[in-house]
Structure formats: structure tokens, C-alpha cells
Amino acid sequence: MTSWLEKRAALSPDKPGLYAGKDVWTFSEMAIEAQKLAEKISPYIKNQKPVALLITNQPQSVFFIHALQMIRVPVLMLNNRLTPEEWGYQLQDSQAQLVLHEEQFSVEAEAAQSIDECLKSNGGPIKRFEDEEICSVMYTSGTTGNPKGVMQSYDNHYASAAGSAFNIGHNPDDIWMCAVPLFHISGYSILMRSVIYGIAVRLYEKFDEQLIHEDLIDGKGSIISVVTTMLQRLLDVKGEPYHPLFRCMILGGGPAPLHMVERCHNEDIPVFQSYGMTETSSQFTTLSPGDATRKVGSSGKPLFPGEIRIIDADGNQCETDEIGEILLKGPSVTKGYLNRDQSAPFSNGWLKTGDVGYLDQEGFLFVADRRSDLIISGGENVYPAEVESVLAGHPAVIEAGVVGKKDDRWGEVPAAFLVVADQIDEEVLIHYAKERLAAYKVPKVFRFTDALPRNASGKLVRRMLKEEINDESV
Amino acid sequence: MTSWLEKRAALSPDKPGLYAGKDVWTFSEMAIEAQKLAEKISPYIKNQKPVALLITNQPQSVFFIHALQMIRVPVLMLNNRLTPEEWGYQLQDSQAQLVLHEEQFSVEAEAAQSIDECLKSNGGPIKRFEDEEICSVMYTSGTTGNPKGVMQSYDNHYASAAGSAFNIGHNPDDIWMCAVPLFHISGYSILMRSVIYGIAVRLYEKFDEQLIHEDLIDGKGSIISVVTTMLQRLLDVKGEPYHPLFRCMILGGGPAPLHMVERCHNEDIPVFQSYGMTETSSQFTTLSPGDATRKVGSSGKPLFPGEIRIIDADGNQCETDEIGEILLKGPSVTKGYLNRDQSAPFSNGWLKTGDVGYLDQEGFLFVADRRSDLIISGGENVYPAEVESVLAGHPAVIEAGVVGKKDDRWGEVPAAFLVVADQIDEEVLIHYAKERLAAYKVPKVFRFTDALPRNASGKLVRRMLKEEINDESV
Numbered sequence: 001m002t003s004w005l006e007k008r009a010a011l012s013p014d015k016p017g018l019y020a021g022k023d024v025w026t027f028s029e030m031a032i033e034a035q036k037l038a039e040k041i042s043p044y045i046k047n048q049k050p051v052a053l054l055i056t057n058q059p060q061s062v063f064f065i066h067a068l069q070m071i072r073v074p075v076l077m078l079n080n081r082l083t084p085e086e087w088g089y090q091l092q093d094s095q096a097q098l099v100l101h102e103e104q105f106s107v108e109a110e111a112a113q114s115i116d117e118c119l120k121s122n123g124g125p126i127k128r129f130e131d132e133e134i135c136s137v138m139y140t141s142g143t144t145g146n147p148k149g150v151m152q153s154y155d156n157h158y159a160s161a162a163g164s165a166f167n168i169g170h171n172p173d174d175i176w177m178c179a180v181p182l183f184h185i186s187g188y189s190i191l192m193r194s195v196i197y198g199i200a201v202r203l204y205e206k207f208d209e210q211l212i213h214e215d216l217i218d219g220k221g222s223i224i225s226v227v228t229t230m231l232q233r234l235l236d237v238k239g240e241p242y243h244p245l246f247r248c249m250i251l252g253g254g255p256a257p258l259h260m261v262e263r264c265h266n267e268d269i270p271v272f273q274s275y276g277m278t279e280t281s282s283q284f285t286t287l288s289p290g291d292a293t294r295k296v297g298s299s300g301k302p303l304f305p306g307e308i309r310i311i312d313a314d315g316n317q318c319e320t321d322e323i324g325e326i327l328l329k330g331p332s333v334t335k336g337y338l339n340r341d342q343s344a345p346f347s348n349g350w351l352k353t354g355d356v357g358y359l360d361q362e363g364f365l366f367v368a369d370r371r372s373d374l375i376i377s378g379g380e381n382v383y384p385a386e387v388e389s390v391l392a393g394h395p396a397v398i399e400a401g402v403v404g405k406k407d408d409r410w411g412e413v414p415a416a417f418l419v420v421a422d423q424i425d426e427e428v429l430i431h432y433a434k435e436r437l438a439a440y441k442v443p444k445v446f447r448f449t450d451a452l453p454r455n456a457s458g459k460l461v462r463r464m465l466k467e468e469i470n471d472e473s474v
Numbered sequence: 475m476t477s478w479l480e481k482r483a484a485l486s487p488d489k490p491g492l493y494a495g496k497d498v499w500t501f502s503e504m505a506i507e508a509q510k511l512a513e514k515i516s517p518y519i520k521n522q523k524p525v526a527l528l529i530t531n532q533p534q535s536v537f538f539i540h541a542l543q544m545i546r547v548p549v550l551m552l553n554n555r556l557t558p559e560e561w562g563y564q565l566q567d568s569q570a571q572l573v574l575h576e577e578q579f580s581v582e583a584e585a586a587q588s589i590d591e592c593l594k595s596n597g598g599p600i601k602r603f604e605d606e607e608i609c610s611v612m613y614t615s616g617t618t619g620n621p622k623g624v625m626q627s628y629d630n631h632y633a634s635a636a637g638s639a640f641n642i643g644h645n646p647d648d649i650w651m652c653a654v655p656l657f658h659i660s661g662y663s664i665l666m667r668s669v670i671y672g673i674a675v676r677l678y679e680k681f682d683e684q685l686i687h688e689d690l691i692d693g694k695g696s697i698i699s700v701v702t703t704m705l706q707r708l709l710d711v712k713g714e715p716y717h718p719l720f721r722c723m724i725l726g727g728g729p730a731p732l733h734m735v736e737r738c739h740n741e742d743i744p745v746f747q748s749y750g751m752t753e754t755s756s757q758f759t760t761l762s763p764g765d766a767t768r769k770v771g772s773s774g775k776p777l778f779p780g781e782i783r784i785i786d787a788d789g790n791q792c793e794t795d796e797i798g799e800i801l802l803k804g805p806s807v808t809k810g811y812l813n814r815d816q817s818a819p820f821s822n823g824w825l826k827t828g829d830v831g832y833l834d835q836e837g838f839l840f841v842a843d844r845r846s847d848l849i850i851s852g853g854e855n856v857y858p859a860e861v862e863s864v865l866a867g868h869p870a871v872i873e874a875g876v877v878g879k880k881d882d883r884w885g886e887v888p889a890a891f892l893v894v895a896d897q898i899d900e901e902v903l904i905h906y907a908k909e910r911l912a913a914y915k916v917p918k919v920f921r922f923t924d925a926l927p928r929n930a931s932g933k934l935v936r937r938m939l940k941e942e943i944n945d946e947s948v
Contacts, residue, residue: 002781010837011775158779162636166671170644196778197640301485304670305632307476363484 001130004154005031005066008195017194019175019202019220020059027198030063037067039123041100044113045071048132050094050149050338052076052111054087054101057182057205060115064100065182065191071127073097074134076149077183081380081438084108086147090139094149094338136188137338138278141383149338150278152185157192159331160281163303167286168223168248168272170197177221179204179212179230180379186225186252189282209233219243227253227379228260228411231271235263242269250274252283253379254370254411258296265293275299275367279351280306281332285365298364306330309350310359318358323368326355373462375404375412380440382414384462387443390436391416396424401452403466405445415469416443417452445469475604478628479505479540482669491668493649493676493694494533501672504537511541513597515574518587519545522606524568524623524812526550526585528561528575531656531679534589538574539656539665545601547571548608550623551657555854556912558582560621564613568623568812610662611812612752615857623812624752626659631666633805634755637777641760642697642722642746644671651695653678653686653704654853660699660726663756683707693717701727701853702734702885705745709737716743724748726757727853728844728885732770739767749773749841753825754780755806759839772838780804783824784833792832797842800829847936849878849886854914856888858936861917864910865890870898875926877940879919889943890917891926919943 002010008017009031017027025033041064045051051073055061068075076094078087084107091099091109099112135154139147176193178201180186194201202221204212207230215221216234222245226234231251249264249271256264256273264271271292274283285308287300302308309327310318318324327350334351336342345351355374357367375382384402391400398419404412418429426446433442453464476484482491483505491501499507515538519525525547529535542549550568552561558581565573565583573586609628613621650667652675654660668675676695678686681704689695690708696719700708705725723738723745730738730747738745745766748757759782761774776782783801784792792798801824808825810816819825829848831841849856858876865874872893878886892903900920907916927938 004779007779007781011778013836158636162632162639165636165639165644169646170639172643198778304485304672305478305481307481362487 001072001128003034003066003070003072004192004195005034005069008198012198015198016200018059018062019200020204023059025059027195030066033063034066034070035126036123037063038070038126040118040121041067041098041123042071042127043121043124044098044118045073045127046097048073048129049097050074050076050137052078052091052094052096052099052101053183054078054080054099054105054107055115055182056080056102057178057187057203058102059203061182062191062201062203064115065188066195069135072129072132074132074137074151076137076139077188079139079181079183079438080105081440083434083436083438085436086438090147090149093139093147094137134338135192138183138185138188140278140381141386147386148340150334151336151338152278152281153335156281156332156334157189158196160189160283160303161193161196163306163330163332164193164283164286165197166304167288168250171222171247172198174199174223175202175221176200177202177204177212177215177224179207180225180227184379185276185278185282186227186379190225207233209237213237213239216242216246219245222246223248223250225250225252227251227376228256229253229378229409231256231260231264232409235260238267241267246270248272250283250286252276254376261292261296265289273299275365277353279334279345279353280328280330281334284328284330284332287364291364295360295364298360298366300365301363302328302330302365303332306332308359308365310357311347315347320361321358323356323358326353326357326365326367327351328353373403373466375402375414377404377407377412377414377440378410380438382441384414387414387416387433387437387441390433391418391429391443393436394424394429394432396420396422397429399452401460401462401465402443403462403469405469407444413444414441415445415447415465417447417449417465417469419450419452420448475546475602477508477540477544477546478666478669479508479543482672486672489672490674492533492536493674494678497533499533501669504540507537508540508544509600510597511537512544512600514592514595515541515572515597516545516601517595517598518572518592519547519601520571522547522603523571524548524550524611526552526561526565526568526570526573526575527657528552528554528573528579528581529589529656530554530576531652531661531677532576533677535656536665536675536677538589539662540669543609546603546606548606548611548625550611550613551662553613553655553657553912554579555914557908557910559910560912564621564623567613567621568611608812609666612657612659612662614752614855615860621860622814624808625810625812626752626755627809630755630806630808631663632670634663634757634777635667635670637780637804637806638667638757638760639671640778641762642724645696645721646672648673648697649676649695650674651676651678651686651689651698653681654699654701658853659750659752659756660701660853664699681707683711687711687713690716690720693719696720697722697724699724699726701725701850702730703727703852703883705730705734705738706883709734712741715741720744722746724757724760726750728850735766735770739763747773749839751827753808753819753827754802754804755808758802758804758806761838765838769834769838772834772840774839775837776802776804776839777806780806782833782839784831785821789821794835795832797830797832800827800831800839800841801825802827847877847940849876849888851878851881851886851888851914852884854912856915858888861888861890861907861911861915864907865892865903865917867910868898868903868906870894870896871903873926875934875936875939876917877936877943879943881918887918888915889919889921889939891921891923891939891943893925894922
């Protein structure tokens, strides 16, 4: 089976496919790089179990991703901000057969293989599986606190790319700027769109607002994917207008505040607010700039042919403007979680997002509350249940409640309410949490209390904690 | 299940979706029209067998097509140029449960229902099937002379629309001019793209070069689908340059002659030569204007993610530049023929086109000979075997060989070589053929001969007849 990059290289061999710093690769040069890597990797491949990648936003990482598509094994994209303990869980849960990691990350796993070592090996003929449908796996947590591997099939990525093109348009000369992590669906999906559309990616190691600001002015990209924090940082440096070739800023990771929307409108920044998740292979709804000021707070309408349904607690469809759980259906929606009951996240074929929201009379989606009280901090998802479970593991802690506290820089940061058996120092808790959780998940604020608010059935009512912590800051 | 038009109407209710003459319908107005028709049709619907449509290029026909998608029964698009006998064959073969026909066409079938009568009926609630995958059926002939119903699934149409957008780009303000018949894949696919992309169709009853010429100058469309004959007729009236919004002329139905390509190049007409068939749900390859003069005679490269393979008589893959049978693979390729062995047209999952051609070093496709000596006359396919079989049915005819004779207006016209038992007048044969064949299939030229050229195994060698008839005209 021919990989997407190889097909693209056959169609548009001499077209630039990747820019990074001063370097540029055409699609055929990319295919050659990826083929070399596929040869290096092949001797390690024993079966069609996932291969984990632990990488940063480097051109080499792009080639590794395409190399694994040539072999056609699922790639498990590890979030490089997690702790070794968190990686360990995902590797075990996914039964990954191999972990290719950059030297800077130390992975304690039998299947671990440093990329430098891999590159030194002789390699062998490219092993190619024919029938693998799963392209990528990314772990997310949820209500239970146990991260689960979301599977994205090739069909999911294809449908996501098509739906986005139908929505924002497709110009064969587009360049998509990627300063979001490749291990998140936001970054990974840009690589897929690049080969599906035949357009170049401009890859950034990290989000440097000054550099990206200049590139936007110089017309070095026509589309960029950002989260709210990034947009705010760009607005903070904004001086000159962006280049006329720049046509689309896709904004994910939580709704933009009104002042931000208005400022973008006034400065002619074409912001497309969106709503999506790992389970939908990237944005599922998009709000076009034309509707941005008319529908403030909305995440727009689904990408074609996706559909949204809002249901109440009894599973009945809600009326217009009535708040309920958001259910999604469409070809970009995951088939399920790796090594789990495939029907679990669905209700009659509709993905239960756990998010809460409503559709207005014109069919625009308004997300009222993120799933499982999800905290979005600088574009990273933090699941309260996961953090609570770690904190409650400390001997001194009886119970914990974690919520998002508003933050000018990160949008939100985790805040912990604790009931403790013995008095304990914040620093000790932070140290304890940091060993077990990625830094962005570690609470930045601690409050000690006698009891946590619970409802009649004993369930933690995080909403009350959230009000308390955010009222403080007003 | 929500139909594509209904989804589009929910996403872009106020956007124009259809222009015809001085009339315009937004997507939501279209959905209302189609829903009304779906109500009218529903009482006639008993099962998920195909419903045949025998219509002309009218707005109402567009609404009928979408109405049948709401009910989600396959639509059999009948070519309105065929004879009642030919329609009869397709209706029987497809087991159509209902034939909706315009008053002007007289169909002798139990399931026939005039559209006027249907419109007068009371109707009922819209019946909606959930699981039907086949969207449309169109009959084509082939080597055997027996027309077969090519099935296009919803997935096929979706992939075709996506692949085309990735190739020629997608501008949300596009307007696609449709002067090709809705009952051909070229026209039907424009309607699908309209609702998938969210762009308008400008529908023409027929190809009137003067009118279309003016509309191209006035910027009334940005894309148009044409066959070679239409392009020639447009060039014949060409005076002023077309409007700058006009960006793409998709040319199907046989390769364009060099002088035409050069003229388009000189006059800045953005011609995209293509190769495709009913079995690929529209164009499968496209040659961009940038390559047009560099690759004269080529049909370009596949739309992503389609693939081409050329094989020799033993089924082995041909070398670069080596002529063999063209095989195709991709998500826009049909699953097979209606009520036939589904594996028949495939070899290891590759569609055997019967066409002959080669791939050059850069992967550009050159079609050397159309399948089964296919004659393309004014964009309509004429299969020699079908015409020969009819002619040989006349008592005076012993055997017949039919080939394409070059024609300035139509590209090709059918020419018949006959071995007869008794002398017979051409007019008698023409009359006989016209009763059984669509007018465009009836030979325009007759030659009487003592014997037809056959190879060692007794197979008719049409190539020799073709050379003979075309040498005459030089």
C-alpha cells in the first residue's frame, strides 16, 4: 500500500511540502527522508501493535510520522510534557511494540529505542502492512481519570481534512503554520492535511510569538492553528497588519473571550473559532469570521457532513437554546478507544462528548461547560479526576477537588481544594504531584478546607469550587 | 438520516445554491422544495429498489434528485436520449420500483408515473431509509453490448468531490456551471459537489454556446464542466476574454486535440483536461493548465488518493512509457454493477477500465485507446458492440463492425461496416436502428463489404476498420 506522503510525492514531487527555519523539503525529498527512516525502523517491527513516538517539533519528527505510515503501523503520539510514569502507563495500556524517543527524553521501557541509535542502525527493506486502518493514537483522560487511547483511522483524518477544506476553502498555494505540538491532534492533523491537500507546512519548534508575528507579516503562511493563549500573546505583540496572503487563524482549545474577538475583528485578523477534540480528529465545528461578532461565544457549525445533537439527562433531544450534553456524529469521529470496549463512548452511534452546551435557533453551537469539568490550560487538557486521584494518593490527603482558575496567560490553571488528615506544606504536595503529573497539570493554587461540596448522591460538585476560586480573583 | 441537501441547508441556509435563468434558490429554499417532492413521492415508495428519473436539466429535476436522497433510495438516472426500448431494458434490469418521467417522455412500464401526476397527488410523510449506501445508478455498455448499471455510493461521490477540491482548489464563492446532462455522471456530480462544498450550481437546459459564452464573460460562473465538442463550440464564438472570476474549465470526454490546447493556452482559458468514467464517479485524473502544453495528449495525474496501474496482457505491471490496460483504484471507484457479480470489473481490487494507455516517467497518464473501441460522440459514449448487435439483428445483415469516424463537430460519429445477405437501403437500416437505439448511436456512415477483418482467433479487428474510414476522410 502506498502511503499518503508517497502518493503526494508522485502527484506533486517538486512542490515544497515542509519549511522549518531556513530549510525546505519538496514532497519527493520528504518521501526520500521518510523512506530512509522506514528502512531504519523496519527491523524493529514485529507486528501491527502501535509504535510510540516521543519527539519534539522537528523536521525529523515529521519524517518519522510518515515513515510509520509507510510501514502502516499505528503511531502512538506521546505528549512530551508528561512524566515518565505517565508515559509508562500509556505504553503498557497500548501494548506498544516500540518506543522511538529523542535522546533528551528518558523512557524506562523494554521497548524503548533512542532515535539516535535507530539512525545509526543499518536498517532493512521497508516492511509494509496492507490492512491497518488505524493511523494514530493519542491518550486523553476523562471522567474516570484513567487515560484512554483515542484511535484515529486514516478515514477519520481524510474526512477531517476534507471537511475543513470545504469550510475554510482550499488554495493549492496555502502554507499551514504549525506551532502547536505534533503529538496533539491539532499538530498531527496539519501534517495529514499537508499531504492530502498538497500544501506545505511551516513547522515551528515552539510557539515564539515574536517570530510568528514576523512571519505572519512577511506572508510566510496563509493558515495557522492556535489556542487562545497563543492568540493573546500574538495580540500583545501586534503592530503592523498581517500579510494579505494570511487568510485563516483556526482557534481551538476553548472559546475566545469577547474582547479578543472584538480586537481581532477590528484588526482584520481572520479568526475561525472552533470546537473539537482528539476524538473528532481535529476541529468539528468552526465559526467563520463573518459570524464572529454576531455569535460571540459560539463555536460555529459542524464541518460537512458532521452533525450535532443535544440531549437531556433522559437521552431525549433538547429544544433550541436548551442546555444538554453535546453528541457528535460524522466521518471524522473516532471508532473508539484502543483496547477498550468500542461501543463505550457512543450512544446509538453518536459520540457522547461529556461536554455541555446548546444549539441556538440558527444551529450555532454554544459550549457551556467542558466535559468532566475539563480544564484547558495553554491549550493542554487537564482532567480534574486525574489530578485529584494523584493528590488523594498522598498519605496526608483525605480528598481532593480540582477545578480551573481563570488565568490571564494560560486561560485557566488547575486549582486544588484539599481535605487533609495532617497539615502539609504546599511545596511538598507540588513536589509529590510533579513526580507523577506533567507540570501543566500540577495545581498552581491550593486551598485547604474541612469538606468538599457534594450533592445528594455524594458526587463532588466542582462547579461550586470553581465559583469560589474564581470569585476570589474578581 | 439527514440528506446532504438538508445538512447543507442547516449550515448555509441563506447562501444561493441554484441559479437557473433568472431564478435563484438558497440552500434552505432548495431543501423546502425537495422536501415537498419527497412527500409527494413517498406514498409510491415500497422498498429500497431504485427509483428511475427521466428528466431534463430543469430546477425541478435537481429537487427530485435531492428528494430521492432524503428518502434514501438509489436513483436510476435514465439518459433521456435513449429509445423506449433502451429505457425498458434498464428498468427491467435494475428492477426499478418507480419511474418518474417528464410528460414529454413516454415510458411503457408498469412502474411509470408522470411527474405532473405525481405533483398533483397529496403525498404523505417522508419515508426515510437509514442504511442505503448506493446513491445513484447509471447504465453504461461495454465489451458485451449489454448495458450494466454502475452504482455510485454516497462515499464515492464524497471522495470524488474531495479529490477534485484538493486538486483544483475550493473557493466558497465558486459557482459551478452545469450545461452537461444531469443524468450523466458529469452533471450529477456537480449537484453533489454543490451541497458538499456549499457552492451554487448555475444550471442550463442545454449547451447554448452563445449564452454560456456571455455568462463566462459576465462572471456568472467560476467553474464549468465541458466535453471537447462544447469547448470547440465555445472557441468558435470566442471574442472577449472571460471574466477573471472564471478559473477552471474541466474538460472530459476524450483528449483535446493539440490546436485546441494551444489556443486555450494563448487565450488564457484555464482548461483542465481530465480522464474519468461513470465507474469513477466523475474525473479520476486531471491535467492542470500549467502542464497542458508540456504534456500534450496527457490526461494528467490521479486525484488524491487515487492510483493508476498499467498492466500487460499477462497481468504484470508495465514499465514507464509501456502501453497496457489502465487499472484504477481509489475511494471514488464504484463497488460494482447493479445486480451483477460485484467482483467482475476488478482484478485484485483494481478496476479494469478496458482502456489502453501508459504512464510517462513523471507519472502522467496518456490514454492511447478508449475501452472496447469506445466511440465518444459529442460527449456521449457509444459502444460498438451494442450498435453491432442491433444492426446484426436485421434479417438482411450477416455481420457488422462499428467504429468511430472523426468528425469536426462531434469529435467522432459511429460508422458501420456491413456484410449483407441481400442488398439493402441505408435509409431502411437507419430507420431500423433508430427504433432501437438513441439517435447519437445510429451510424452516420455505412460501408458494405464482403468480409470484416478478423484476427487468428476470429475476433473482429476494429482498428483496421477505423483506419480505413478515417483515411478516407483525409
